Amino acid sequence: MPFDIARTRAAYPALTEGFAHFDGAGGTQTPQSVIDAVGAAMRTALGNRTPAFAPGRRALELVDAARAAVADLLGATPRGVVLGPSATALTYTLARTLGDTWRPGDEVVVSRLDHDANVRPWVQAARAAGATVRWAEFDPATGELPAGQYAELVGERTRLVAVTAGSNAIGTVPDVA
Numbered sequence: 001m002p003f004d005i006a007r008t009r010a011a012y013p014a015l016t017e018g019f020a021h022f023d024g025a026g027g028t029q030t031p032q033s034v035i036d037a038v039g040a041a042m043r044t045a046l047g048n049r050t051p052a053f054a055p056g057r058r059a060l061e062l063v064d065a066a067r068a069a070v071a072d073l074l075g076a077t078p079r080g081v082v083l084g085p086s087a088t089a090l091t092y093t094l095a096r097t098l099g100d101t102w103r104p105g106d107e108v109v110v111s112r113l114d115h116d117a118n119v120r121p122w123v124q125a126a127r128a129a130g131a132t133v134r135w136a137e138f139d140p141a142t143g144e145l146p147a148g149q150y151a152e153l154v155g156e157r158t159r160l161v162a163v164t165a166g167s168n169a170i171g172t173v174p175d176v177a
Contacts, residue, residue, distance in 0.1 A: 099125030
C-alpha cells in the first residue's frame, strides 16, 4: 500500500497554514489525535503521580499508557521509556546528576556528529566538575563516525560516552555497538 501523504498531512492542523516545517526546534507540529488526548486529560482531575488518590492514580495511568505506547513503537520495554519536555531538558537533568559524581581528571567523550542536545549538557557538566572533554570526529567526506577512534578516546578515566544512534543533521547511523 502506498504512503498516503494527504491523510498524514490532514492529521496535523498546523500544516493548513501553508508553511513548510523542516525542524521544529523546541517543539514539533502536533497531530490532532494528540491535541484531542491532551485536551481530554486536561478536562479531568489530575494530580501528582501517586496511588494515594484518584487524580494521582489517573496521572499514573496516563504516564504508564504513554510509556507502553512508546515502548511498543520502539520494540522496547516501558520501564526504559523516559518522558519529558524535550531531549535537551532530559539530557541536562541526567548530565547534572551524573556530573555530580565526576572529578577533575575524569573524561567525557562527545561526538561532533551529535545534535547539540547530546553535546552541550555533557560539556557543561564536565566543565563544572573539572573533567576533560574528548571529541570524536566524523568524516565530512562520508558523514560517517569512524568507530575505531573510540579505542583511543575511551580510557580508564572515561565516565561517559555520548554518541548518537542516528544523526538528525545528515542521517548517519553510527555503528554504536
